[in-house]
Amino acid sequence: MVQVISNLGIESGSFKAVTVVRPLLVSLALGVMVPIACRYAVLPLTVLVNQWRQNQ
């Protein structure tokens, strides 16, 4: 929301779809990608590191 408004301010005069759609899509993608990355990258990595520490 805030990003949309500040984008609007930067491009004063012309109203383009990118100014509204881009922040929305980026935040949506971020909100989807972060849990996926946590689940499928951080969790196995943590388990791996734990195992490594246990073995040492």
Added chain:
Amino acid sequence: MNHPNGLTSRLLLEDYTAFFAHTAILVAFITGATYAGTFNLFAAYLAGAAISWWDSGVPHDVRHVAHVRKKTEHQLSNLSCASATLPRGDEKPSSDRNTHSDPAEQRQPAKGTSRVQSNGASCKPRTSRNVIQVSRSKDANSGEVIFETYYTQPLRRLLKPFFFASIGFSLPITRMFNGGVVWRGCVYTTLMIIGKLACGIWLLRFELPSWLIRSVKPNRLKFRSSSSSPTTTAGEPAEAAGATSDPPVATQRTRANSSAKLQDSTHQIPQPGKLVSLYPSTIVGCAMVARGEIGFLISSLAETNDIVGENAGGELFLLVTWAIMLCTIIGPVVVGAVARRLKSLSEKHSATDRRDVLEYGDWHKQVCPMMF
């Protein structure tokens, strides 16, 4: 690292490591989000959520867990002697007092403001809030504790004053007291209040009509014991609907209310379709009325970027400012009044021990624990 006291092992257990890791995650998220073109507050929220997920939802090394537990217990024992002299359940004086004392003592309250409470709760569990605090008490390297240790003080002493001062300086006080602006601002305030009060709709609860109960009962509720009366089953589906909207509060409330209903079913005969209580939704709605900072942030951003207010000499911005200011003042006052009335009502009726537990309940102790 070849042994438990190796460099890597010790490094991983230090809270400085956690501090740097959390900060790096936060900075990375914010930078990425800003370059990608979205709002960085959202990225900060995601970073916090990820860190607290890692603290609670990931299996940790046994040695790490043991070390952290030892550290936490150490802090707890330190804090018990510190908090013995403090007034119980009063956090603010403790943090204020300790900032003026010596640096060794200074770190502990910041490290566990929740721990002051959990310590008090272990001595004497007074309310459900303290119980929640105990179950939520984290280890010494968790994101919450690291934030409290390293970030709370600068946030409170530096960033908050800057934030509020910047908001205050951007208020166009001299232009605001114009007759037309004032009355239109008041009209907009009413509209805004109505919109924000709508948040309380989610807490409206109705007794279901009797035909619906009769039709539902053989299917869904046949496993219930025969001792439970129709009064008990009447409110349950409606409350289950409420529980989905706000799980932690609502489940406790459901439990409290259903037990209260069991006790009170002898006292009253329910009228189908009746409103159970208006107080929960009133309090939530009025509490939402007070929340307007983000609206102010957005409107002032729009003003500085010349998006609104070119047509009428910035009048639109003045109206929004009026509405947000009045809402911020009105909301807490109404919440306070309603809560006071609720408290007096529950005290009065707890003395007579009547059916009113159903209507006033003890949910307010969960909804607004600061007040009771």
